[in-house]
Amino acid sequence: MFRKHLLLTALFVLPFAAYAQSSAQATPAAQQPTPAQQRQNQQMEQAALQVAQLVDQDKVGQIWDGASNVTKQIVSRDTFVQGVDTDRKTVGAPQARSLALLTYSQSDGRKLPPGLFANVAFATRFANEKQPVRELISFHLDNDHVWRVTGYSLR
16 A cells, blocks of 8 residues: 555656756765755755645646656556545645655665655645645656656655
């Protein structure tokens, strides 16, 4: 179930920035991101925000339509749409959303498909929840060097 939620996917295509491979390495807290890394991070945050807004607008099918093939091979459109819709109906309408975390990781293919992933987490306040919920949107850098959504989940 976790794998399906992690790989449940959405729309949005983000052009690959040349530095993305180097940004997969963790940046020490004392070291500031380079300007290229800052631009990439801003683009990833904006892409994730657009995905979240599509979910807010009940356009989950559009998200799946633009998803990475990594996701489309694992979960059907109907299953994806139903899963996201079910999760969102329980928490209610979004009231506020702020960036909580942005990370890059390289998968060796054991637990997830191989390749570079980006995870954007928002702390989101929903109408039916007293505390913010972690809204996680994941992307995969596909073979054509385009970032595409691979997952949407609430935790």
